[in-house]
Amino acid sequence: MRIALLEDEHEQAQNIRWIMSERDHQCDTFASGQEFLGAVLHRSYDLMILDWQIPDMPGIDVLRSVRAQLDWPLPAIFLTQRDTEEDIVSALDAGADDYLAKPAREAELVARINALVRRSNPDNDQAVLAYGPFRINTQQRSIHLHGQALNLTDKDFDLTLFLFRNQGRLLTREMLLERVWGMTRNLNTRTVDTHMSRLRRRLGLNPENGFRIKTIYQRGYRLEAIKATDSPHTMTNTAAHA
Structure with a gap:
């Protein structure tokens, strides 16, 4: 599976990238919203993980742009320190499929990603x-x-x-x-x-x-x-x- 990660904190990005690589997933990391958008709209990804607080544009605006421009529902998970009910509702309303507050537990993050991919691709296990x-x-x-x-x-x-x-x-x-x-x-x-x-x-x-x-x-x-x-x-x- 190929994952696009929007995360401007280098250590966090490297940690998630390592977790994904241990599960044989390729994880491309991006520190800016514009760079992330350019990649997601022109390359092939199976899932995107987004932080909210990104210097050049909020992650929720990045998600809205993806949903407005991409012609298919690429699965999206928010992974952020913002964890109020209002934030979670706003992200889900903007098109997020799941929401996790930092710091995410490794096993839970992987399980949620796997569950989301199964829901998005129900025929992948069919012969x-x-x-x-x-x-x-x-x-x-x-x-x-x-x-x-x-x-x-x-x-x-x-x-x-x-x-x-x-x-x-x-x-x-x-x-x-x-x-x-x-x-x-x-x-x-x-x-x-x-x-x-x-x-x-x-x-x-x-x-x-x-x-x-x-x-x-x-x-x-x-x-x-x-x-x-x-x-x-x-x-x-x-x-x-x-």
């Missing part, structure tokens, strides 16, 4: 995932469409699984390179475009099958579910009976 006519078997690494097995490479499978698990979320080319190709920075982004073009055909991502990959100009891609009423076939039939 077979169903998305419309698609069935993805994560153990056998196979994908079926309308009961028919699709002929996919290992990388096609990884990319498809990541797309469906992040359905509706804008995925930049950089995110895809990091999460599907193993953070290979030297890989040309055209590799992503080539795989996406091929995947559209191999998966049959069209209105008839209920999904499409939408290209977001100069940003990346988003897998979108298509309602039956959005299908050109449906609109044609409707017009014919008008």
